[in-house]
Amino acid sequence: MQRLAELLIPFSLPVQVLIVLLGSVATAKVIELTGRWIAQSVETTPGSIRRIVLREIYAPLYVSVFLFGLLLSFQIIGAPVLSILESVVLSAIIVLWTRAGIHAGSESLEAAKQRDDQYEFAPVFKNLWSAAVVVVAVFSLLLVWNVDITPLLASAGVLGVVIGFAAQDAIANFVGGVALYFDDTYKIGDFIVLESGEKGSVSDIGIRSTTLLTPDRVMITIPNAVLNSAQVRNESAPKRHKRVRIPIEVEYGTDTEAVEGILQSIAAESKGVLSAPPPTVLFQGFGDSALQYELHIFVSHPLREPRVIDRINREVYRRFAEAGIGIPFPQREITLRDGDESLGTVRDGSTPDSEPE
Known part of the structure; x- marks a missing residue:
């Protein structure tokens, strides 16, 4: 930044501002065109992860270059509200990259899921990824606006302990769901039989629970923690038959x-x-x-x-x-006695006309 300022010294103030603005616009345009070319040439598959990432990051990249040029022009002018303008520009950049990060992560996980069945954890980690990016963005915005986050971190630690005790079941279900994904116990569409006797096709795998559609067309929701600790028989793996x-x-x-x-x-x-x-x-x-x-x-x-x-x-x-092949059925012979005298014998199923017991 200092080297650039030294190069602009021979020029008048308006010319310096114009050079900075035009330079930032030209650089942003070059980045935009280069990003599009790379996205098309690196891999032509529409759902490729590299293409998704490049498509999402080149837009905030060239916008960020332009905004930095605008910020530099403010510094050259010496605007009295420079600190506020810096915070506004940096906040806009953070928001742009947050949006790009959420979209790139979510679409990449979805593309990985479609390309390979082992990435069935995508629905869970899309939400987890989005939440993590938002948290980082919020703390970055607080730092940009010079907000002391030390009390927030302390409060977040205490709040985390409280939430941990209050949401033990929810956390157990989430951890159980992650374990099921990585163990590759089942995936959507598989027919599973539980230790308790319930059976059905897996219709949805969520963060908290798994939903089964039984042969009676009834939906059953089972917590992931229960599935993770019980015996699950997957009758669709390794083959469907x-x-x-x-x-x-x-x-x-x-x-x-x-x-x-x-x-x-x-x-x-x-x-x-x-x-x-x-x-x-x-x-x-x-x-x-x-x-x-x-x-x-x-x-x-x-x-x-x-x-x-x-x-x-x-x-x-x-x-x-x-x-003429006979199918046998159970037969019983009962003898009734009264003292030493036999009262008779009853044979059940001894003839085709008799009724089985």
């Missing part, structure tokens, strides 16, 4: 190859069953009154599971009936 196990029992004496052939045929023909990975039939063991099988299939989404199981169970019942 899910394996479904369908237990099936047939009576003893049934041809095992016939049973396996029918089940494979049903799985291949059923709507909603994926062909890859292929369905499999496993002979699990020998039950009390039945041969135990398990049909393994894959569905494209956990929400399709109930409908697919319904179709397969209906078709199994029909095809087994056509093939």
